[in-house]
Amino acid sequence: MAKEVNVGLIGTGFMNVAHSFGFRNCWPVWGGECKPVMKCIVSRKEETAQKAALEQGWEEYSTEWREMVKRDDIDLVDICTPNFCHVENVQETAKAGKDILCEKPMANDLAGARAMLEAVEKAGVKAMCGFTYRQVPAIRLAREMISSGELGEIRHFRAAYLQDFIMEPDFPLIWRLEKEYAGSGALGDIGAHITDIARFLIGDIESVSGTLETFIKERPKEQPQGGTKLKDTAGGSEYGKVTVDDAAIWCGRFADGPIGTFEATRFAGGRKNHNGFEINGAKGSIAWNFEDMNYLDYWKEGEGARQGFRKVLATNEETPGFENWWPDGHIIGYGECFVNQMKEMMDAIAEDRDPEPGFEDGVKCQQVLEAVTKSHEEKCWIDVQDV
Amino acid sequence: MAKEVNVGLIGTGFMNVAHSFGFRNCWPVWGGECKPVMKCIVSRKEETAQKAALEQGWEEYSTEWREMVKRDDIDLVDICTPNFCHVENVQETAKAGKDILCEKPMANDLAGARAMLEAVEKAGVKAMCGFTYRQVPAIRLAREMISSGELGEIRHFRAAYLQDFIMEPDFPLIWRLEKEYAGSGALGDIGAHITDIARFLIGDIESVSGTLETFIKERPKEQPQGGTKLKDTAGGSEYGKVTVDDAAIWCGRFADGPIGTFEATRFAGGRKNHNGFEINGAKGSIAWNFEDMNYLDYWKEGEGARQGFRKVLATNEETPGFENWWPDGHIIGYGECFVNQMKEMMDAIAEDRDPEPGFEDGVKCQQVLEAVTKSHEEKCWIDVQDV
C-alpha cells in the first residue's frame, strides 16, 4: 500500500493548474511507494482559494499560508507564488520542517536564492526547484546519451528560448516586467530554463559575456482583472517604466571545455514557447525544442552516406520518463512534464534522498544569470564563481 | 454546482488507462455543468478489477458487467472491451437505459454495428462512438476551416495511417490478428480512424475501390501474460493463421465531389502512430499527422511570393478544444484527447443532445470499411450505399 504524502500548495495563478494536474495524475500513471494527496490550497483571498480548491480538486483551502505550512497533516509544500515571495515562503516552510517544491527561478537575486538554500539545508528538509524541462523524456534521453559518453566529448551548446507574448507595445506592465517583483525579465524567467538545461546536460558554466536589451521602455500599467491567463490581462491609460530586460544574449564557456551561445527573448515573433538547443559532441549531435518536445534530433558519427539527423520520437518504453505513458508514437505534452516532476518528488521522499534538481541547482543557475547581468553592466567577461 | 455523472467502465486493458485519464482530468480542466465521477470499473477477474480501480482511482470495482450497467447509481457506461463484445455490451446497457460511450470500431461487422445503433435508438439513450481523433484541437480547427468555406471547394483527400508494431514475423497472434475477435485488421482498427476523419471533415464517401494484403500469413500463438502493454505480449512455439489484413489501400469518391486515397498499414517501418492526411481545396490546403498532433500545416491562396505551407501551432485560445489547456506553445498529447472526449460526452448530457460522433457515424464508417473489403473480393468499385 502506497504511503500518502499530504500536499499544501501556495498560489492560485496559472502554475497552480499545472501543478494540480501533476499531482492528480502522478500516482495513476506512475504508481510508486508514495502517493500525493491534494490536501490544501492557499490564496490570500478566500473566494479565490475556494474556487481553486473546487476546480482542481484540493480537499481544503486556506487564506493563511503561514498556518498551512505548520499543519501536522501537511508533508510537502508546493510554492507557486511570484518570485519575490519565494524567500519568505521557503524560510517559513523549512522552519516548519516540511519538504518543499518551489517554482523557478529561486528568488529575485542571488542573495535570496542563497538564503533559501541555507534555510532548507539548516532544516534538513528535501527541496526541489521547479525546472520542469528536466522532466521531458527527450531531455532525459539527451542526458543519458551525454553522460554515457555516447555523444563523445562535448564541444558546442547553442540554446535559444524564444517567445513573443509581449511584442505588442500596449501589452500591460504585468509584475513580470517590474524588477521589484520579478528580479529580471526574459533572463530570469526563461533564460533560467536554458541555463538549467545547460547545467543538467553539460555541467557548470565557468564564465559568460553578454548583453541585455529592453525594446519597449514604457507600457500601460496593468488593470487588475482576475483570471489565470494572459488574455485576462489589460492595460490602462497610465504608463509605467519597464524595469527588466526584454531579451538577453550571452556567450559562455563551460568548466569542462565546451563553448555555448545563449538567448532568451520575448520578442521573437512566431515563437510561442520555442525553448530549443543543439549540442555537438565528438561522436554525435542532438537538437531539441519544446514546441516539438517529443522529438530528439540525433546525428551519429560513422554512418557514412547513410548519415543524417534522425527524428527520434522519444515515446517508447526505453526512454526515461516515458515508460508508463502511452504506446510508442502517442505523444505527451506540457502537463505530463508536471506529472513526471511530481513523481520525482514522490520518489525522493520514498527513497529518502534529495530530489533533482535541488536548491543548489537553483542557486548555481541564479549565479550564472547574475554573472550575465554583471557582464552587461561591465562590458566584459565575468567568472561565474566571482559573483 | 455541477451535476455529478456516475460512470461505470467495462474493460481493464490499455483503453481503461486512457479513458480513466480522460475522466479524471475532464472537470478540472474544462469545468461545465456535468462532472464525471469514476464510480465503478469492471473486469471478469476480481484481482484485475481491484487493481485497476486502485491504480486509476475508481471508487468501486465489479466482476459482473451486466449487474453494473443496471445499477441505479450508474449514469454512463464506458465500453472498453474488445470489438467482438461491443454488441452485447451495448444492447444490455441500452436496455438498462444508460448513456453509452463505446470504443471504436463499432463491431466486427456491419450487421453488429447496425444492431448497436438500433439498440440505442430504441432505448433513447445517448451514445458516443470513440473516434478520439475528432477531439484533437488541430483537427477541430481543420473542420472549422472547411465548414466555413475558408478552404473553398474541396478536391482532394489523401490519408495514410501508418504503424509498424507487428512487422516482426515472431510478433504473436494477438486477438487483433484474428478475424473472429477483431473483425478485420489494419482496416478496421486504424482504417476506421481515417475513414471517420474523412467523414468528419469532408462528408460521406460514395464509392471505393481497394485491396487488402496480409504480408505475414502465420504467427506464433500468444501466451497469456497479463499487463496492458504490447511488451507484455509473447508468442509460443505453436503457429496459427493470421486471418485479418496487415494493410489496406483504397481510392474513394466523396458524395460532394472530392476524390481521395486511403491507406492503413501496420507495416510502415519507422511510423509509430502516423495518422496523417492532406486536404486540398480551391482556396487552401491543410495537412496533419498525429505524431505532430499540435500542428496543422496550412497553405492559403493569394499570398503571391509569400505563400507557403505554414506550421500553425494549434495551441491557442482561438483553437476549438484548446481553450482551457495551457498557454500558447505549450503542447498537449494523446491523453488530452480523451480529456476532451469526456468533455464532449458531459456537455451532451448537460445539454440533453446527442454526443458527436454518435453511433450513426460508427455505422457509416463500418459501411465504408465493408465496401472496401467487398471491393477487394470483387476487384471492382463498390457503391457504399449498396453494402
Add this chain to the structure above:
Amino acid sequence: MAKEVNVGLIGTGFMNVAHSFGFRNCWPVWGGECKPVMKCIVSRKEETAQKAALEQGWEEYSTEWREMVKRDDIDLVDICTPNFCHVENVQETAKAGKDILCEKPMANDLAGARAMLEAVEKAGVKAMCGFTYRQVPAIRLAREMISSGELGEIRHFRAAYLQDFIMEPDFPLIWRLEKEYAGSGALGDIGAHITDIARFLIGDIESVSGTLETFIKERPKEQPQGGTKLKDTAGGSEYGKVTVDDAAIWCGRFADGPIGTFEATRFAGGRKNHNGFEINGAKGSIAWNFEDMNYLDYWKEGEGARQGFRKVLATNEETPGFENWWPDGHIIGYGECFVNQMKEMMDAIAEDRDPEPGFEDGVKCQQVLEAVTKSHEEKCWIDVQDV
C-alpha cells in the same frame, strides 16, 4: 581526348532551356570519353530558332527537322517537342540511324509508344526516354538501397505528384489540356513520372484500379503569346472544353508483392512540384520529394530507442550521381538533373550500350497509364499486361 558527339535538338520551348543546360555542363562537370557538342537547334520558325541558338549557345539553327536529323555531322537527336509529335520525330530519326533522347511521355497513346520502340529497335539506334528524376542522386541512392537488399522485402509504395499551376479557373486551355495534343492530363504528364520512379525502384506493376477527375470542365482558349514560360500564357474570351484529366488517383499491385497508392494532380494548392514518395520495406523505409530533392529520409530497423527517420543529405561522393558535383552540403537543383541525364547518354554511347531508361521503359510506363484510364472507364481492376 574525348570523342565529340554532335547533338541536334528539336523544339524551342522550356525543355530546350533545360536540355541545353544539361549539354553545356555535362562534360565540364563529369568529363568522360564522349563530349556533347551543341551543334544545331531546330524550330519551324526561323526567328525562334535563331534566338534559341544564340541564347543557349548552339552553333547552328535550322527550320527543317527532317533535314537536320539526316545530316552526317549529327550523331544524337534530342526531341523536345510536344508529345503528339514524338512518334514521327522518332521514326524519322531512327530511320536516319541517329541515337535519340526523347522527352517523356513517349506518345499520346500506347500504340504510338510501341511504334516508337519498334522504330528504334529496327534501326538499332540507342534511345533514351527523358524520365529525368532517375538522375536525382537521392533517387539513385534509393535504388541502390533497394536493389542491395538494404531495405529488405518491399511492402509499400505511396506516391503523389502534386502541382497547383492550373487551379485558377481562368488559366487558359493550353495544349496540355487537350487530349488531341497531350493524350492525357496530369496522368500522362506527372503520373508518368511517379510510374517510372515506381518501376525504377520497385519493379513492374501488375494491376491497377483508379479514377480520373476533371475539376474545371471549360477554360478560356489560349491566345498565342510567344515565350517559354507559363506567365507568357493568356486566355481569351472564348471558351473550350478541357478534354483531359486534372487529377488521377489509383491503387496498384506490383508483380513482386508490394502494394501502392498513386496520385497525380494539378490541383493541390501550395504544392509546386511536389513529386514525392515513401517506400516501406522489411528492414527500412525511405521517403523523398522533389521540392527537397537533395534529401532522402531514411529509417533503419534495429536502432531501438535511437530510431527515427534521418534526413540523409545526399550530397557526398558516395552518392551515385553526386560524385563530381560540390562539397558535401552544397546542394544541387533541377538543372543538374539534366546534366546528369546527358552524362548517362554520353556514357551509353561511349560504352556502346543502351541508355537507361530506354524506350522499353517508356512503353511499360505508358501501359500502366493506359490501364489506369481503362480502370476508370470500366470501374474495375485492370491487369496491366492485358492493355
Add this chain to the structure above:
Amino acid sequence: MAKEVNVGLIGTGFMNVAHSFGFRNCWPVWGGECKPVMKCIVSRKEETAQKAALEQGWEEYSTEWREMVKRDDIDLVDICTPNFCHVENVQETAKAGKDILCEKPMANDLAGARAMLEAVEKAGVKAMCGFTYRQVPAIRLAREMISSGELGEIRHFRAAYLQDFIMEPDFPLIWRLEKEYAGSGALGDIGAHITDIARFLIGDIESVSGTLETFIKERPKEQPQGGTKLKDTAGGSEYGKVTVDDAAIWCGRFADGPIGTFEATRFAGGRKNHNGFEINGAKGSIAWNFEDMNYLDYWKEGEGARQGFRKVLATNEETPGFENWWPDGHIIGYGECFVNQMKEMMDAIAEDRDPEPGFEDGVKCQQVLEAVTKSHEEKCWIDVQDV
C-alpha cells in the same frame, strides 16, 4: 548584340570549378548587355593550367598571372587563389586597370583588406568581393522584406554557420588551418559569410564580444596530393600545430538597435554546410539555412489563429534572382549562386556601376572579425570602429 567581357581567372582549386560554372551559364540563363567570355585560366603549373582550361572550357591557359592581368584582351580578373595571395593579386590587377572579382575573405588581416580597397579605389576599377550567399534568391527576398519595412523594426539576428569536415583528429593540417596562410580559421572562412549576411540584411555591427576555441591543437602535416577535393587530402606521420580557431562564437550589437548571436564552427557533427540564420522584427520573422537554400521560413504578424512559420519556396518569378531560372518548385543549388554572381558582375559592367558586394563590404566584414579576435584576447566588448 551583347558586349563580350573577356575574363581571366587565377587559381585552379575548387573555386575555379564553381566560378567556371558561373561564367559558363551566366549569359544563357540571364542574357543581358554583357556576356562573359572564358578567356584564360592561370596556374603556376602548366599541366594544371592546361587541364583546367580543357575541362572547364577556358580558351587559353597561362602560368604567369602577372602577365595575364596586363593583357589587353582581358577585361575582368577573377581571383580564386588562397587568401594570403589576394593583396598582391588585387594590387597588380588594379594597377593594370582591370575590373576584379575576388574570393572572400578579402585578406589575412584588416591591413591587407584595406590595401586592396585602396588599390581599386585608386585605379578606379570595379571590384566585387565573392560573398556568394548574397546571390541566393531566398536571401535576396529576405533583404527585400527587411528594406521595405515588411518585417518592421528588426530586433534579433541569430546565425550559426556549422560544418563538420575537420572533426576527425587525423584530418591533415591543410593551409586553411595555418594562420600564416589563412589568417584565421572558422572565423574568417565561414564567420565571414554570416557577418556579411548580417551586414547585407540588417546593417553595420557596432560592437562585439566573443571567444575562439581550437579543439584539436595538433594535426598531421599534409602530404601534397593534387586534386581539388577534400578527399584528395591526406596527412603524414609528422605533426604540426593548428594555429587558427576551430570555432568562434560572439554576441554583437548592431548600429540600428538589433542584437545578435553568431557562431562559426567546423565541429558541428552532422552539419555539412549549415549556414543558417533567424531574424525577428516587430512585424515578422524569417529563418533560412543553406542546406535548404530555396526556402525562406516566414512568420507574419496579424494572422491570429492561422499564424505560423510558412515555408516559402523562393522559386518563382517574383523572387529576385530566380526570375530566369526554372518553373516554380524546381529548385536551384549551390552552382546557380555563382551563375547569379557573374550576372551581377556583368550588370555592373554594363551599367558602369559598382558591383555588390564591393571591397568596402569586404573591409567592413574583416573589421568585425578582427574585433571578435580582439574581444577574445582582451575578454571584453570591442567597438568595431576602434579596430
